[in-house]
Amino acid sequence: MSAPTAAREATAPGPLSAPVPLAELEIRHTKIFINNEWHESSSGKQFATWNPATGEKICEVEEGDKVDVDKAVLAAREAFQIGSAWRRMDASARGRLLNKLADLLERDRVVLSTIESIDAGKLFLQAYFVDLDGAIKTLRYYAGWSDKIQGRTIPVDGDYLTFTRHEPIGVCGQIIPAGFPPGVVNIVPGLGRTAGAVIASHLDIDKVAFTGSTEIGKRIQEAAGKSNLKRVTLELGAKNPNIIFADADLDFAIEQAHHGLFFNQGQCCLAGSRIFVEESVYKEFICKSITRAQKHVIGNPLNGTVTHGPQIDKKQYDKILSLIESGKKEGAKLECGGLPWGDKGFFIQPTVFSEVTDEMRIAKEEIFGPVQQIIKFKTVDEVIKRANNTHYGLVAAVFTKDINKAFTVASALQAGTVWVNCYNAMHVQSPFGGFKMSGNGREMGEYGLQEYTEIKTITIKIPQKNS
Structure with a gap:
């Protein structure tokens, strides 16, 4: 065919x-x-x-x-x-x-x-x-x-040799x-x-x-x-927080946040869809994010010059457009995009919302589409609390040049993976999985092997020479 x-x-x-x-x-x-x-x-x-x-x-x-x-x-x-x-x-x-x-x-x-x-x-x-x-x-x-x-040998009490085997589940x-x-x-x-x-x-x-x-x-x-x-x-699902502090390398953070959301037209469990930006750089972040989103070339995904393709099917396309409408009705400011594109296929323009608040549907529900939500915050304690205020906990990120702040936030975030000054840094060697409603268990790395094996303990009596 x-x-x-x-x-x-x-x-x-x-x-x-x-x-x-x-x-x-x-x-x-x-x-x-x-x-x-x-x-x-x-x-x-x-x-x-x-x-x-x-x-x-x-x-x-x-x-x-x-x-x-x-x-x-x-x-x-x-x-x-x-x-x-x-x-x-x-x-x-x-x-x-x-x-x-x-x-x-x-x-x-x-x-x-x-x-x-x-x-x-x-x-x-x-x-x-x-x-x-x-x-x-x-x-x-x-x-x-x-x-x-490999298993282990275990020094148990008595005249025994005890070891473990890891067998396929x-x-x-x-x-x-x-x-x-x-x-x-x-x-x-x-x-x-x-x-x-x-x-x-x-x-x-x-x-x-x-x-x-x-x-x-x-x-x-x-x-x-x-x-x-x-x-x-x-x-499972996610509503991942991406926290941008004022002392971060802002242009780099904007680019990372952009790719962290718009990769695969937002259809990614890792999407950094709740972008928390410190108040003093909030307006600059929005301005540059709009410019970046508007640079996309929409069209046939087989064309090497195209940077933004269609959503996967009509159901997802309709859901995304519905959530965009909910954002507008609930008071978020639509900065760019928000509309279908073209006369065929399931294309949606790259969309940026500002003035998003935590109770809005677009801030709580997994959109799984090209919709960037930019949220303002003031303090470290505040943003940690707000970032964790979700049923999900798959990934999170923090951008700052202050290593102490980075460790404080990374330790406090309730997520299976936390990135510092990077986003979507996935590696086959590293375990991947979620906290809370984002799932259980881990894939990838050595940890992933543990999910597919049973540990068998074997104990053998060791004969002793007669004295």
Whole structure:
């Protein structure tokens, strides 16, 4: 199947030597991948996927349901049986397989980035340099860990040798977000709308990991709680505070705050959507933020000169526009943007609000769109209290040249990650997860491994020589 018009028309190159998307993209795989084979859905159902930049249908994808989940779980469970090829495989060989998968992602990086851009509306260059780069680095990082997951010997009382083993927890169901391909693979790509609850409640799944909205995450946790005692890790919604003090490098802080909000058109759980700016630099910050937002080039995300693409679908587009209207009605000052753009697709202008107060919907609800809210504050104690006054706690940031102030604020903020004088500084080696309603558990780094292993204690009686 040929690519939609958006892909064929993407002829403008990006920066010198930058990669370019495929001009003609063949959609080769639309089936469900289970046990190294492609399957049609058991129900025969399919669902359409649409290009958010043009409104054109890309293709029909097989829609999985409970029967398909059962097939995938059975295949995974068989891999855990004693004597199976997967169970007997050397740890170093597992690492080689992960590196091979990373090699294949490298090989097909342009293809996958083009698909991501067409399917999710993400800028092609962001998909290439951020998403695919992150997936490849994640696979290589954990390939290195494959033969280094070690237990400990423990000096216990008596004539015993006691040691621990870290063993795989079992079959895991990964429910992953659209628009961000991580270094893990969904148990059944192409699952239907009810799949999350099916996976979470499946008796033969030992762990469920979900990334997405808090509302759906709560349903996933409830469904898991009604079945066997499985582990659940959740990375959910956020309303992240970004605190800018007057003594910060203001131009740098403005640029970081801008990218921290407008990356992927605001459709990012890390988005720094509550920007607290100290009173003495508030007006300057607003002025420069408006100028920065208005520099965006809106259009086809496959075009390398475009810096702002569409929202992922009509539902999200309508939600964002509704929240923008609520901001205006509740008294926030719309400084720029706030309107749809173009005559097709789901584009929204980069939007900046000032005079935002804490009780407004745009200051409390996760917008997941290109809407920057700039909030005034006066003191350190005040901004800490206001920043923490949310049900969420995923990430936060503070910009200041005063290291003592930076440590004070970073220690007080209730968030799983706090950045100082930077934003979106994500690394595969560092654990990632949230406080409060932003979820539980951690992914990435050595901490992430702990979520996928059980610790087994083995104690052996040591025979003693007769005296």
